[in-house]
Amino acid sequence: MQELITRAKELLANGTVARVLGWKIGDMPYNPEPAFFETVESLDKFVYNGFCGANLSKYMIEASKLEGKTLVCLKPCDSYSFNQLLTEHRVDRDKAYIIGVGCKGKLDIERIKKTGIKGVIAIGGAEMTDACDTLAIDTIYGEKSCSYNDGMLERCHVCKGKEHKIYDELIGESRDTCDKERFAEVERIEAMSPAEKFEFFKAELSKCIRCNACRNVCPACSCRKCVFDSTKFDSAQKANVDSFEEKMFHIIRAFHVAGRCTDCGECSRVCPQGIPLHLFNRKFIKDINEIYGEYVAGAEAGSRAPLVSFTTEDAEPSIVNERGSK
Amino acid sequence: MYKIAKENLASLFALINETKELYLPVEVAGQTNFAAYTAEANVDLDTLKTVKSPKDVFFPQSENLYTCNKEDNKLKITPEKLVDAPFVVFGMKACDIKGIEVLDRVFLSDPVDSFYAARRANGIIVGLACHEPEESCFCKVFGVDCTEPAADVATWMIEGELYWKALTEKGEALTESVKALLTETCESKVEAEKSAVKAIVEKLPYSNLSLEGWNGNVLTEKFNDALWNELYKPCLACGTCTFVCPTCQCYDIKDYNTGNGVQRYRCWDSCMYSDFTMMAHGNNRNSQMQRFRQRFMHKLVYFPANNDGMYSCVGCGRCVDKCPASLNIVKVIKAFSEKGDK
Amino acid sequence: MSNHEHQHGEHECTCFPGFKHDTLIPMVGIITDIREETPDVKTFRVNAPEGGKLFEHMPGQCAMLCVPGVSEGMFSITSSPTNKEYQEFSIKRCGMLTEMLHSLEVGSEITVRGPYGNNFPVDTVLKGKDLVFIAGGIGLAPLRSVINYVIDNRADYGKVDIIYGSRSADDLVQLKEIQEVWMNTPGINVHLTIDREQEGWNGHVGFVPTFVKELGESSQVEFGINTISLICGPPIMIKFVLGALGDMGVSKTQIYTTLELRMKCGVGKCGRCNIGSKYVCKDGPVFRFDEVDELPPEF
Numbered sequence: 001m002q003e004l005i006t007r008a009k010e011l012l013a014n015g016t017v018a019r020v021l022g023w024k025i026g027d028m029p030y031n032p033e034p035a036f037f038e039t040v041e042s043l044d045k046f047v048y049n050g051f052c053g054a055n056l057s058k059y060m061i062e063a064s065k066l067e068g069k070t071l072v073c074l075k076p077c078d079s080y081s082f083n084q085l086l087t088e089h090r091v092d093r094d095k096a097y098i099i100g101v102g103c104k105g106k107l108d109i110e111r112i113k114k115t116g117i118k119g120v121i122a123i124g125g126a127e128m129t130d131a132c133d134t135l136a137i138d139t140i141y142g143e144k145s146c147s148y149n150d151g152m153l154e155r156c157h158v159c160k161g162k163e164h165k166i167y168d169e170l171i172g173e174s175r176d177t178c179d180k181e182r183f184a185e186v187e188r189i190e191a192m193s194p195a196e197k198f199e200f201f202k203a204e205l206s207k208c209i210r211c212n213a214c215r216n217v218c219p220a221c222s223c224r225k226c227v228f229d230s231t232k233f234d235s236a237q238k239a240n241v242d243s244f245e246e247k248m249f250h251i252i253r254a255f256h257v258a259g260r261c262t263d264c265g266e267c268s269r270v271c272p273q274g275i276p277l278h279l280f281n282r283k284f285i286k287d288i289n290e291i292y293g294e295y296v297a298g299a300e301a302g303s304r305a306p307l308v309s310f311t312t313e314d315a316e317p318s319i320v321n322e323r324g325s326k
Numbered sequence: 327m328y329k330i331a332k333e334n335l336a337s338l339f340a341l342i343n344e345t346k347e348l349y350l351p352v353e354v355a356g357q358t359n360f361a362a363y364t365a366e367a368n369v370d371l372d373t374l375k376t377v378k379s380p381k382d383v384f385f386p387q388s389e390n391l392y393t394c395n396k397e398d399n400k401l402k403i404t405p406e407k408l409v410d411a412p413f414v415v416f417g418m419k420a421c422d423i424k425g426i427e428v429l430d431r432v433f434l435s436d437p438v439d440s441f442y443a444a445r446r447a448n449g450i451i452v453g454l455a456c457h458e459p460e461e462s463c464f465c466k467v468f469g470v471d472c473t474e475p476a477a478d479v480a481t482w483m484i485e486g487e488l489y490w491k492a493l494t495e496k497g498e499a500l501t502e503s504v505k506a507l508l509t510e511t512c513e514s515k516v517e518a519e520k521s522a523v524k525a526i527v528e529k530l531p532y533s534n535l536s537l538e539g540w541n542g543n544v545l546t547e548k549f550n551d552a553l554w555n556e557l558y559k560p561c562l563a564c565g566t567c568t569f570v571c572p573t574c575q576c577y578d579i580k581d582y583n584t585g586n587g588v589q590r591y592r593c594w595d596s597c598m599y600s601d602f603t604m605m606a607h608g609n610n611r612n613s614q615m616q617r618f619r620q621r622f623m624h625k626l627v628y629f630p631a632n633n634d635g636m637y638s639c640v641g642c643g644r645c646v647d648k649c650p651a652s653l654n655i656v657k658v659i660k661a662f663s664e665k666g667d668k
Numbered sequence: 669m670s671n672h673e674h675q676h677g678e679h680e681c682t683c684f685p686g687f688k689h690d691t692l693i694p695m696v697g698i699i700t701d702i703r704e705e706t707p708d709v710k711t712f713r714v715n716a717p718e719g720g721k722l723f724e725h726m727p728g729q730c731a732m733l734c735v736p737g738v739s740e741g742m743f744s745i746t747s748s749p750t751n752k753e754y755q756e757f758s759i760k761r762c763g764m765l766t767e768m769l770h771s772l773e774v775g776s777e778i779t780v781r782g783p784y785g786n787n788f789p790v791d792t793v794l795k796g797k798d799l800v801f802i803a804g805g806i807g808l809a810p811l812r813s814v815i816n817y818v819i820d821n822r823a824d825y826g827k828v829d830i831i832y833g834s835r836s837a838d839d840l841v842q843l844k845e846i847q848e849v850w851m852n853t854p855g856i857n858v859h860l861t862i863d864r865e866q867e868g869w870n871g872h873v874g875f876v877p878t879f880v881k882e883l884g885e886s887s888q889v890e891f892g893i894n895t896i897s898l899i900c901g902p903p904i905m906i907k908f909v910l911g912a913l914g915d916m917g918v919s920k921t922q923i924y925t926t927l928e929l930r931m932k933c934g935v936g937k938c939g940r941c942n943i944g945s946k947y948v949c950k951d952g953p954v955f956r957f958d959e960v961d962e963l964p965p966e967f
Contacts, residue, residue: 026652027531027657028461028462028531028646031646031652033560033651033652033653034559034651035559035560054560054650054651054652110647118374118458119458119459119460119461119526119530120461121461121531139461140459140461140526140529141458203355206355207357207359209377209378209566209569209570210387210569211564211565211568211569211570212565212599213564213565213566215564216563216650217562217650229599229600269650270562270564270650272566272648272650273357273359274355274356391690391692391693392693392694394736394779400696400717400777401696401736401777402696403694403779405690405693432937433937437691437935439692439937440690545944545945546964549964575937575939576938576939577932577933577937577938577939578938579692579740579932579933579938581736581737581739583737587736588736588737592692592938595938595939602940610930610943610967611966616966620942623964624942628942628944628945629945631944631945632945
């Protein structure tokens with residue numbers, strides 16, 4: 001992290017960048033917040049550790065409108081989102097100075113707490129210099145520990161890899177965190193009967209409070225005006241008045257980001273009700289891969305996604321029947 | 327003072343539910359929120375904080391107000407029936423009960439909101455004292471004693487037993503109706519529990535958060551502070567903080583077209599949303615900074631100005647736990663204090 | 669139980685026990701007259717379905733009008749409470765709801781709830797005072813309620829001046845009443861102006877703020893210590909009128925206006941119109957200008 005701060009200070013001082021987009025130290029060991037740093041001194045509050053899960057790519061939409069370059073810290077998975085935003089002309093490459101930061105898997109305090117840990121005061125073992133195998137947690141109720149992997153976000157267990165897909169320079173090492181099959185959960189649901197599937201999603205989606213955090217954090221949800229914010233039609237944007245609305249919101253959103261979602265997992269990270277929203281998107285990714293051939297959104301800026309590039313070999317609509325209830 | 331063994335609570339809930347609707351913390355798909363009791367419900371009294379505060383028992387996220395139909399080409403308005411049967415909310419924490427006190431100031435002030443008032447009149451609150459407060463809790467700052475929920479009945483969970491004490495007439499009546507399941511006991515264990523938990527509260531990192539600088543005539547000074555321009559920046563403009571908050575009370579009024587009429591309903595709204603103040607000829611708070619500032623100014627300055635200094639925050643810490651960008655009211659208060667110190 | 673009894677029972681209703689008529693529940697109103705004032709302003713007369721007024725109000729108060737299934741909006745009541753037969757609303761076509769209202773015909777039903785908000789202090793501060801009404805365009809609507817109230821209680825007030833301007837002669841609202849009633853009431857002087865020269869217009873030409881200054885400086889209108897000014901119009905007009913009045917030494921404590929913001933509930937609870945510690949729908953819409961100055965600049 002020190003190397004990162006030193007480099008950021010240097011680039012800010014020599015005028016290469018006008019500001020730094022990173023994370024500011026929080027008031028709890030686990031709550032650093034995304035932040036813009038405009039002065040060298042303010043960078044003393046810069047932090048980068050296991051709790052810096054927020055994907056900063058989306059903040060670059062606004063930063064692209066500002067004067068001068070913004071230094072942005074992107075983790076390997078964030079770089080896919082940045083590329084996708086480039087493809088969609090929502091960010092300006094010339095306005096970004098990308099430092100690809102190493103990643104040893106990002107932690108989720110809720111997962112740590114799910115292991116029964118309460119009253120967290122300090123957490124050791126989450127720094128980039130740490131081995132990241134065990135977290136030593138000091139709590140009001142005594143010393144506790146938790147394996148690093150147990151505290152990791154779901155997305156890190158199915159990590160896309162240590163490689164940054166776009167960057168100006170790289171700082172820091174990464175760790176292999178992938179220990180689960182990416183589509184296993186999707187396959188488990190595909191194997192359910194329609195009634196079981198319905199029950200599963202009903203239980204999950206009934207928790208939705210329509211806070212729109214999933215949409216607002218999503219780098220693929222970058223429309224200037226969301227259709228769900230329109231006052232012109234009866235979308236019951238904020239009401240969970242009818243379970244149909246909740247399902248429709250998430251399903252429509254999944255369709256809107258299909259083929260563009262990089263599976264960054266931010267939707268599931270921010271959901272206050274712990275709804276595994278990424279499953280919708282991952283299902284679409286799996287289907288696209290199966291029907292149109294492997295495609296990774298954001299792997300390369302400017303690539304044409306299967307859903308927006310027609311070929312004569314494309315699947316016919318009848319594929320729906322051939323695949324059955326899958 | 328009475329007590330009941332934890333394993334007998336299922337019978338207690340069933341007994342209450344025989345005559346009254348019962349709302350209590352229920353786990354669904356890994357998350358605990360207040361919900362109506364059913365025999366199959368996975369009741370969870372161990373989770374300290376439900377994701378949403380239980381305010382929706384009194385002020386539902388969505389509720390119908392009336393329906394408007396055309397009959398013989400004449401408009402007919404049918405108001406929604408008000409709640410008219412007693413119901414019980416079991417397991418509310420002291421901070422959330424204080425939250426209801428804040429909502430009372432809004433909905434029970436003239437003109438009284440009859441939908442809310444009917445629920446308040448019929449609701450019997452059984453409070454549950456906190457056993458293991460968390461680091462994000464700061465109810466002490468707002469004068470809440472988490473060991474002494476100001477409910478109709480206060481309860482404490484101690485070593486597998488629930489201690490039960492009626493505090494109001496409504497509470498006495500409820501106690502009477504379930505007495506068969508309760509055994510009389512002395513208060514000594516409860517007193518010991520209270521002092522133990524109070525000692526923990528003292529150690530919580532936010533317990534000594536200072537509100538200095540927020541009371542008094544500070545509206546213009548705070549409103550114009552340049553700090554807001556920095557603080558709001560990570561805000562995603564979602565409604566998480568407002569929807570999990572026990573005191574946020576803003577709502578929207580909307581129509582649902584039923585096909586043969588219109589159902590008028592209200593639903594929670596968020597001052598964080600861009601369309602909150604949108605009108606035909608523009609928006610008077612058109613930047614996220616303004617909307618962000620509105621939320622905190624309302625809680626810490628505007629609301630107290632209208633309500634004898636009562637803040638519209640009870641220190642439940644849900645925003646601390648849930649904000650996707652790790653922003654929250656504590657960080658805002660601290661940022662202003664730090665600035666003052668310089 | 670009929671709808672009628674719901675509306676008029678003194679807040680209590682026997683439909684089901686404990687029912688109190690909530691202020692969020694509207695009444696059915698019937699449009700009994702529509703006057704086309706200007707190309708984009710119509711004045712709607714509203715009655716209870718069985719005749720008579722829906723409610724009593726005071727000058728400056730508003731009501732929520734709703735075309736069921738379309739939308740609902742807050743409008744100031746333009747008729748005076750001294751009118752015992754009906755309420756009137758002058759509405760400019762500027763959005764979905766007003767468009768819909770403009771398409772209605774006599775006999776159409778709408779829903780109405782209110783009255784909401786405070787009122788101009790006609791029975792206290794304004795009593796015995798000289799009054800200057802300054803309005804631009806549709807801004808005359810809320811002031812008209814006060815003007816007619818003053819006319820009907822003429823002895824209670826001093827000299828009255830009405831300064832009213834619009835884009836063109838065709839955009840002057842309530843012109844018939846202005847010419848036939850106001851101009852013929854003793855002690856009332858009406859000063860009309862339009863923004864640009866127009867064929868057939870012999871009156872004053874120029875913007876309202878400049879006109880106010882001219883009238884004041886030539887002593888055609890006196891802004892003395894016993895004068896209260898009531899202003900309503902587009903924000904830009906209000907801004908410059910305030911400047912002009914300030915230049916002439918008028919204190920902000922002698923000026924009243926009425927604010928408009930997005931409102932939903934009308935009773936100071938839903939949070940839309942909250943500015944500082946005020947709720948425009950409940951603590952306003954009428955504010956004295958020194959009070960407006962104390963509010964954060966968010967309107």
